[in-house]
Amino acid sequence: MTVADLTEAELIARVRAQLPPAPPWMIVGIGDDAAVVEPERNRVDVLSVDALIEGVHFDRAFTPPDAIGHRALAVNLSDLAAMGAEPRLALLSLALPQALAVSDFDAMIAGFTALAARHRLHLAGGNLTRSPGPLVVDVTVMGTVKPRRALLRAGARPGDELYVSGTIGAAAAGLQMLKAGLQARTTTDHCVHRYLYPEPRVRLGSMLGRNRAASACMDLSDGLADAVRQVADASGVGAVIDIDRLPIDPEAREWFVSRGLDPVHEAVTGGDDYELLVAVRPRTRSRLAAAHRHGGVPLTRIGLCTNDRAILMRRTAGNAIEAQPMPRGYTHFR
């Protein structure tokens, strides 16, 4: 049975069957012309949209449907995390190829709703249409943050330290493994799992916003190199990253080396990690401890913001320090 065998109303009913009860602030949920929600007191709203498109952001040949649903929400939750916001609701806009199996549709929704439940995010509405081409999963999220506590990209100053959460490179390695035909590893392999089911750093972001630990923040959706460049550009500073401090995932490093690839280059240019890059004033460094403790993920100091606008990576080789420009990250368009 494919989605073309069902009406729009029947598909919507299948989505609703997977949802928990609506919270009291959701005055009107799915089923009217629009959703109506009560704003949260003494908070500002944080809004973002991000689309996953088959053939651009995922390949159905090696991405299970629940991972498509999970990732589509995760990339958006990661944007909220990078703002220090707490998730509240999502709108889900789907364009479905007629040949999509209903079981795959259900699994995709299950992947979405499972992650939503873990972050207490509620589906408030959406849109369903058929697609004459690829499967398109477009997600809008809304969260809230206290006024003046949102984490922006601009705000870093020369001398600020740069930290990254978790490890980098695992998702890029996982994608390479999947492309190399190692589907058998899907459910068990650490790197493949990191690619298919990224864990947005919502709690860490929220902690960083609450205790004003960060002077700037951004998520690594397009890789560390891209994030460093964006934060530096938005803040009007440069940056120096210490190659030897980079928390490259050990299994990813092993994979890259086994393929004859430079693990540093792969790890800093590879996307899909959804970790946070955080700039921190040296005098507020102690506030990181709480974020670290409650954020559920380690933070590693990887470099510094500089007066000079260059974006460099450096490595100590004996007594010398070798510096090189940070490679350009992944670009969606060209």
Place this chain on the structure above:
Amino acid sequence: MTVADLTEAELIARVRAQLPPAPPWMIVGIGDDAAVVEPERNRVDVLSVDALIEGVHFDRAFTPPDAIGHRALAVNLSDLAAMGAEPRLALLSLALPQALAVSDFDAMIAGFTALAARHRLHLAGGNLTRSPGPLVVDVTVMGTVKPRRALLRAGARPGDELYVSGTIGAAAAGLQMLKAGLQARTTTDHCVHRYLYPEPRVRLGSMLGRNRAASACMDLSDGLADAVRQVADASGVGAVIDIDRLPIDPEAREWFVSRGLDPVHEAVTGGDDYELLVAVRPRTRSRLAAAHRHGGVPLTRIGLCTNDRAILMRRTAGNAIEAQPMPRGYTHFR
């Protein structure tokens, strides 16, 4: 020059160049991980998402790029109108075929921003990606309405009168004209114009919400027949529509007749009109006058809600009344 010749940043810069200054409540607009906005005091938020997909909702062969941008926003504004909400902001998520001309991209954004400006709606953010298939324009809108003033689909009671704004059938006729190869009529013909540049009934919806004139409301995106059925089903009532009262657009009627089509069937099943269907308690009928006066569009009484759950159309023929079931409207999926 096509969009593939530009970077994502360059395309975003082209969008920003067309935008008016951000309002004071937009704390962070385009350019960070997410937008940050101050909620409006003493209001609840209204949210909706709707996508236009090439090959499903429009054909680039006869839809000029500015009309694509206009319609993508109009269908969303129409959802806000149907809730009685005032527009506030939008997020624009675009999936662009690599061969799309930059001039077409600019024109599409111009169509979007021109309609946005007329309704004081601000673009707060979005997403840009390439598409391996069709052009996809996914728009999320957010508006606000006073608490307990949102217009819902449920709320009509037996005896409530049903009204429709403006005229029906023109957009369906316009689409038929375009499909028949009458592109030459694009800019001048009334019906073609109604199809390409629908006018969402934002002011009317807002007036209806403010003075509590409506017991239920919905927009006609999928045609009058569909809207009557949805409002009746949500409210737990039936409906009888008087065929002779239907405000079928005269030029559309002429077109349908010239093609050997039943103008009533075409006008009630044809989509894309973006008028409002409104249920009104007889005792609050007088409140419609203000909505009529300030809403900028006439309202025509077309029928009644009934105790019986059937959805009928009737016509007086001599001394007899002929009733028939309301035809099913357009369905997106099957």
